[in-house]
Amino acid sequence: MQLQKETIAVLGAGSWGTALALVLADNSHEVRLWSHNEEQVKEINQYHTNKKYLPEIVLPELIVGYASLSDTLTGIKTVILAVPTKAIREVLGKIRAIQKSPFTIAHVSKGIEPDTLLRITEMIKEELPEQLLESVVVLSGPSHAEEVSLRQPTTVTVSSENMSAASKVQDLFINQNFRVYTNPDVIGVEIGGALKNIIALAAGITNGLGYGDNAKAALMTRGLAEISRLGTKMGANPLTFSGLTGIGDLIVTCTSVHSRNWRAGNLLGKGKTLEEVLENMGMVVEGVRTTKAAYQLAKKYDVKMPITSELYDVLFNGKSAKDAVDVLMARGKTDEMEDLTNILDERNVEA
């Protein structure tokens, strides 16, 4: 079938927004890449580069930088929202003030909002009026921008309450290098994508402490166990956590040198303070805020999340990373699957 060409707005010209703009341009779509930084827009349009975020990459003519959000959104039917979770409400507020005609929004961010405990699709529905929002889609999965921009094989998943909108976003992005699956489980896809960053921080910390592959494997596996428990209690399909947005993203983020969360954790494990680490990163480390949100979610849903809880104390209560590992290793004896099985049993009783 002939691919329908479209002009698409990508909001956020960081690593991920720029890499996704490249995928869309590779599929011959025109891309308006919006940035709140005018200097960066000039660089994109004059030199066809985005050196801060993807230093190796030349951008094709189909990608045009925009500084005006109003111009970016004129006549647009599909918006890709690619800013950090912390900036999402601000950008949605700007869209609300400008946009008059309905559009589909696909967000690609990985986080949960602390305190409100909302997932990103829920924040979007809260900020944008129903008559503006045709559909909300999430795109997530194991996908470092650095590799996507080099056209290396990558797989991701799209999800939505409106699966025909998800299929449309799948069609916009899918190509020989970027394979896009669908999954109707929005909760599972968003929870897996957001919470893997917590485990990546923890995996980085164990590396910084000098621990090896056994510790990393333990964190990834037991990390997935606590993500699955929380997600399942929140209504996700437990099978989603063995997919791309669960174990897939956990693998890539806990093992890749590209991961900002892993790198931040590694520096923490080596003794740097959180402030020093974040100052030097220059890019978003979503796992820090998400640790706070997940810690609150664990309390709200009464789910055991020992790794999240220990990381919370390391990040926000001055606990030493070594002490946190010692606490995790000295926990009372437990069965590997018991807690998840209990949650599934409870769900069956309620159904």
Ligand SMILES: NC(=O)C1=CN([C@@H]2O[C@H](COP(=O)(O)OP(=O)(O)OC[C@H]3O[C@@H](n4cnc5c(N)ncnc54)[C@H](OP(=O)(O)O)[C@@H]3O)[C@@H](O)[C@H]2O)C=CC1
């Ligand atoms: N990088 C990756 O490989 C992947 C990232 N993601 C997710 O995508 C999301 C974005 O991450 P990523 O692109 O990597 O982050 P970066 O830190 O690389 O870039 C963030 C971009 O958002 C901009 N921004 C920040 N605050 C605002 C604001 N208030 N209004 C407008 N723009 C703003 C930044 O501008 P400025 O330059 O001025 O700071 C920058 O252009 C995150 O949730 C991340 O988890 C998902 C998959 C892969």
Ligand SMILES: O=C(CO)COP(=O)(O)O
């Ligand atoms: O989500 C990502 C890869 O799938 C990117 O992870 P980091 O934000 O840790 O770099």
